[in-house]
Amino acid sequence: xxxxxxxxxxxxxxxxxxxxxxxxxxxxxxxxxxxxxxxxxxxxxxxxxxxxxxxxxxxxxxxxxxxxxxxxxxxxxxxxxxxxxxxxxxxxxxxxxxxxxxxxxxxxxxxxxxxxxxxxxxxxxxxxxxxxxxxxxxxxxxxxxxxxxxxxxxxxxxxxxxxxxxxxxxxxxxxxxxxxxxxxxxxxxxxxxxxxxxxxxxxxxxxxxxxxxxxxxxxxxxxxxxxxxxxxxxxxxxxxxxxxxxxxxxxxxxxxxxxxx
Amino acid sequence: xxxxxxxxxxxxxxxxxxxxxxxxxxxxxxxxxxxxxxxxxxxxxxxxxxxxxxxxxxxxxxxxxxxxxxxxxxxxxxxxxxxxxxxxxxxxxxxxxxxxxxxxxxxxxxxxxxxxxxxxxxxxxxxxxxxxxxxxxxxxxxxxxxxxxxxxxxxxxxxxxxxxxxxxxxxxxxxxxxxxxxxxxxxxxxxxxxxxxxxxxxxxxxxxxxxxxxxxxxxxxxxxxxxxxxxxxxxxxxxxxxxxxxxxxxxxxxxxxxxxxxxxxxxxxxxxxxxxxxxxxxxxxxxxxxxxxxxxxxxxxxxxxxxxxxxxxxxxxxxxxxxxxxxxxxxxxxxxxxxxxxxxxxxxxxxxxxxxxxxxxxxxxxxxxxxxxxxxxxxxxxxxxxxxxxxxxxxxxxxxxxxxxxxxxxxxxxxxxxxxxxxxxxxxxxxxxxxxxxxxxxxxxxxxxxxxxxxxxxx
Numbered sequence: 001x002x003x004x005x006x007x008x009x010x011x012x013x014x015x016x017x018x019x020x021x022x023x024x025x026x027x028x029x030x031x032x033x034x035x036x037x038x039x040x041x042x043x044x045x046x047x048x049x050x051x052x053x054x055x056x057x058x059x060x061x062x063x064x065x066x067x068x069x070x071x072x073x074x075x076x077x078x079x080x081x082x083x084x085x086x087x088x089x090x091x092x093x094x095x096x097x098x099x100x101x102x103x104x105x106x107x108x109x110x111x112x113x114x115x116x117x118x119x120x121x122x123x124x125x126x127x128x129x130x131x132x133x134x135x136x137x138x139x140x141x142x143x144x145x146x147x148x149x150x151x152x153x154x155x156x157x158x159x160x161x162x163x164x165x166x167x168x169x170x171x172x173x174x175x176x177x178x179x180x181x182x183x184x185x186x187x188x189x190x191x192x193x194x195x196x197x198x199x200x201x202x203x204x205x206x207x208x209x210x211x212x213x214x215x216x217x218x219x220x221x222x223x224x225x226x227x228x229x230x231x232x233x234x235x236x237x238x239x240x241x242x243x244x245x246x247x248x249x250x251x252x253x254x255x256x257x258x259x260x261x
Numbered sequence: 262x263x264x265x266x267x268x269x270x271x272x273x274x275x276x277x278x279x280x281x282x283x284x285x286x287x288x289x290x291x292x293x294x295x296x297x298x299x300x301x302x303x304x305x306x307x308x309x310x311x312x313x314x315x316x317x318x319x320x321x322x323x324x325x326x327x328x329x330x331x332x333x334x335x336x337x338x339x340x341x342x343x344x345x346x347x348x349x350x351x352x353x354x355x356x357x358x359x360x361x362x363x364x365x366x367x368x369x370x371x372x373x374x375x376x377x378x379x380x381x382x383x384x385x386x387x388x389x390x391x392x393x394x395x396x397x398x399x400x401x402x403x404x405x406x407x408x409x410x411x412x413x414x415x416x417x418x419x420x421x422x423x424x425x426x427x428x429x430x431x432x433x434x435x436x437x438x439x440x441x442x443x444x445x446x447x448x449x450x451x452x453x454x455x456x457x458x459x460x461x462x463x464x465x466x467x468x469x470x471x472x473x474x475x476x477x478x479x480x481x482x483x484x485x486x487x488x489x490x491x492x493x494x495x496x497x498x499x500x501x502x503x504x505x506x507x508x509x510x511x512x513x514x515x516x517x518x519x520x521x522x523x524x525x526x527x528x529x530x531x532x533x534x535x536x537x538x539x540x541x542x543x544x545x546x547x548x549x550x551x552x553x554x555x556x557x558x559x560x561x562x563x564x565x566x567x568x569x570x571x572x573x574x575x576x577x578x579x580x581x582x583x584x585x586x587x588x589x590x591x592x593x594x595x596x597x598x599x600x601x602x603x604x605x606x607x608x609x610x611x612x613x614x615x616x617x618x619x620x621x622x623x624x625x626x627x628x629x630x631x632x633x634x635x636x637x638x639x640x641x642x643x644x645x646x647x648x649x650x651x652x653x654x655x656x657x658x659x660x661x662x663x664x665x666x667x668x669x670x671x672x673x674x675x676x677x678x679x680x681x682x683x684x685x686x687x688x689x690x691x692x693x694x695x696x697x698x699x700x701x702x703x704x705x706x707x708x709x710x711x712x713x714x715x716x717x718x719x720x
Contacts, residue, residue: 181319183561186305187710194561194712229712231321231561239710250308251316 003071011062011070012097018072019043019090025074029062033109033141036062039078044085045093047078051145055082056092061144061151063096066107099152103159109141111169113158114260122164131157132166137260140169170260175206177216177255180236184243184250193224193256194237200228203258211258220246226258265673268680275683278530281365281537284547287690288368291375294701299370299571302708306568307575317474323559324390329470330558331569334551336473337427337634338577339480340627341434342543344620347584348609349602351594354535355527356502357509359585363578365540370574373546375693375700377570379403380556381563382703383716391466394556395419395638396549396689397645402716403696412645415549415688418681419642420655425678427635428659429666431628433675436667438628442621447667454629454667459660462636466557469637476630481576483626487619488583491612495590502589510536544577548682549689553638564707632663 006014006029015038018027022043029036034051038059050058083089113135124132131154135143140158147154161167178199185194193213203211203226213226215236222242229237236256243249274280292299298306310331317328325333350358376396383402384394397419401412432454439445461472492499513527545551551573560566588594588609597605610620636659643651665671706713 181316184309185710186708189710192710227712229561230715231323231559233321233559234319235321235561237561251313 001071001073003069005067005069006065007067009070011065012094014070014072015045015093019045023072023074024077025072026076026078027070027072028076029065029068029070031065031068031109031141033139034145036065036068038062039076039080041077041085045083045089046085047080047082049082051141053145053151054080056089057150059083059093060096063093064100064103064105064144064151064155065109096152100155103155105140105155105159105162106169108169109144110139112137112139112260113143113167113169116165116168118164118166122166124166128157128161132161135161135167175203175257177257180254180256181234182243182248182250182252182254183232183235183237185237185239187239188241189239190241191225192227192237192239192242194227194229194232195256196232196235197228197230198233200226207258207260211260213256213258215246216255217246217248217252222246223259265676268677272676272680272683275680275686276538276542278534280683280686281534281541283690284372284541284686285365285368285537287547287693288365288370288372291693291697291700292368292371294697295371295374295704296701297371298374298567298704299367299574302568302704303571306571309565309568310572321559321561323557324392324466325470325557325559327558327560327566327569329474330554330556330566331573332473332477333466333470333554333557333634333637334569335477335573335576336480336630337550337554337638338543338545338573338631339477339580340431340631341624342539343577343580344584344624344627345602345606346539346543347581348588348606350535350539351585351588352597352600352602352605354532355509355513355598356505356585356589356594357507357511357513357527357532358536358539359506359582359589360510361533361536362540362543362581362585365537366544366574366578366581369541369544369546370571372693373544373551373570373574374567375570375697376546376549376552376689377555378563378567378700378703379692379696380552381558381560381566382699382713384556392557392559393641393645395553395641395645396685396692397642398556399552399696400688400692403699404692411688411691415685416642416645418685418688419550419553420639420646422678422682422685423635423639423642423659424662425675426682427632427639428662429671429675429678431632431635432663432666433669434628435625435632436669438621438624440667442618447669451664451667454632455660455664457629458632458636458663459656461633462640462656462659466637469633470557472633473630476626476633480626480630481580483623484580484583486615487610487613487623488587490614491591491609492583492587494612495587495592498590498592499586502586505589506585539581543581544574546574547690547693548685550635550638550685552689553641554634562703562707562713564703567704 018040024041027038036050038045039047048055048058050061053061115132115136134147135158143158144151144154193215212223215222215224318326320326379399380394383399384392385398386392397412397416400415401409435454436447436450439450440447461468511529555566555570558566591609593605593608606620607617610617613619640652640655643655
């Protein structure tokens with residue numbers, strides 16, 4: 001069984017080798033964010049999948065991977081057909097790999113994308129604005145697989161946005177939820193979670209910028225805007241309207257954690 | 262005029278009708294500034310305090326929880342005055358005095374609320390987590406450095422008054438009760454009381470708060486055990502007692518009453534003085550003492566601690582009302598009109614299935630709780646004046662006086678301390694008047710969902 005890492009055996013070279021040898025089987029790629037597979041019959045790709053993507057779109061995403069463990073299993077077959085075998089497909093695959101060479105995305109697709117304020121005047125097309133909005137708060141892999149555009153087109157736009165500094169890719173942090181006790185805030189406010197100013201600063205430093213908080217009670221989970229307040233150790237202040245909607249009351253224990261905005 | 266005569270003169274003034282009027286007027290002013298918080302926000306106050314009782318051990322990061330701070334204040338407030346003092350008010354002013362007491366309580370609720378709010382708003386916090394607060398601090402930082410002398414005056418009155426109302430009077434009450442009902446020699450009582458008070462004060466606010474959170478429920482349970490059987494025994498007279506409270510609020514005449522069985526006639530002034538006096542001095546609203554305890558609570562907004570001030574007043578009102586209703590319903594008040602209040606109370610508790618000894622126990626527990634809290638108040642006053650170094654000498658002196666209290670004597674000192682206790686109200690009421698607008702603003706901000714902005718510390 002052939003196995004290794006795409007960092008050492010680039011996917012294009014691997015496919016050329018398998019196609020040249022007219023091999024059949026499955027090339028399985030284990031990326032941390034999704035599972036990928038390219039099925040070959042007589043050296044021709046007949047089906048590909050990557051996460052929720054199928055066919056040429058899946059192949060397009062896999063072509064952009066620069067690092068991920070892989071193994072080739074000649075015994076594994078599939079009845080699914082999502083790629084038309086033939087010369088046109090070969091040319092298309094080659095074109096995809098060529099296009100990816102122009103793109104300089106980080107190798108780590110688990111990095112979290114965060115919007116940054118524009119420095120000076122920057123003109124963006126509606127399509128680019130749409131990608132920017134959709135990618136915000138998602139990992140690179142999520143942005144590539146869940147966009148409205150194809151993975152390659154999304155990658156091209158993201159590449160531009162990262163280069164312009166309108167997006168930044170940061171390490172995704174797993175922040176432990178904080179057990180807090182609900183406290184009533186009075187007034188007409190809504191959608192706010194008042195947390196202790198020290199906790200607010202700690203989370204702000206951890207996420208390196210703007211963030212929202214997720215609040216989980218026994219029955220519900222919601223996103224709220226954090227607001228720092230004095231002397232709120234162990235508490236999360238919620239306005240009466242939010243307490244009612246979340247079916248919470250003062251003194252109830254909840255879990256709260258930050259998420260990059 | 263010698264010093265004691267001067268003291269008597271000032272004492273009559275600070276506990277007299279004019280001073281009572283000032284208390285009521287300041288209470289009404291604060292009610293107006295806070296939008297009558299004691300009525301309009303009573304539901305919120307109860308939800309925030311008794312409704313959140315399961316959070317009693319949950320702090321906001323401070324040394325003691327808001328509940329514990331309130332318990333320190335309640336422990337000081339609900340003292341022997343709620344038993345003997347209440348009986349005394351009826352004996353002096355007749356049943357009608359109770360109605361005026363209720364009115365004074367309702368007005369005083371706004372005063373106590375404002376004190377707690379200001380105490381938290383202006384308190385000083387130190388890097389070791391300790392807190393200094395109370396009227397001396399809100400006078401100093403709320404009214405500015407030019408009024409520092411007024412703050413110092415309050416602190417001085419508190420530090421000395423604590424030896425009277427908070428020590429000799431209480432220790433004397435414990436000694437008398439235990440000697441009379443259980444034949445405990447006063448020297449033994451004095452030694453035990455001094456040890457208990459000394460050890461608790463030595464532990465600082467945490468230790469005082471832990472004691473208060475145990476002793477207040479004990480006080481309330483003991484009181485209910487003592488009063489409910491008596492109330493049930495005279496339950497059929499309760500509607501008549503209530504009617505009498507209302508009908509005799511303006512004037513009262515009894516064809517034959519009092520200890521001598523002579524005709525008794527009480528005018529409005531006497532009824533008012535007895536009732537309003539109880540309604541003011543029993544709960545300490547306006548004296549500023551409770552604010553020293555409330556300042557210790559760490560909360561996200563001063564108004565949240567203010568609610569504990571309202572609840573504290575309600576607890577006090579419940580105890581005095583139950584006491585008054587039972588005494589009036591028993592009918593004993595007629596025989597003791599104008600007579601001795603202690604004898605009247607003993608006569609009432611003589612009817613109790615557990616006997617009059619229960620009154621002794623009740624008074625001893627009530628007095629002990631008051632002593633410990635007042636020891637803390639006095640210490641805070643002394644620390645404000647002389648710095649942290651005074652704490653241990655003050656504690657030792659306080660414990661020594663606690664030993665002397667049950668033995669009797671020192672009447673002159675007790676009398677002077679009592680006057681200073683009354684004088685505490687003057688700087689405090691001036692500050693409450695001056696800072697009433699700020700209290701109103703804090704209330705509006707709290708109910709507008711705005712965060713609390715503490716004042717900038719100047720030193």
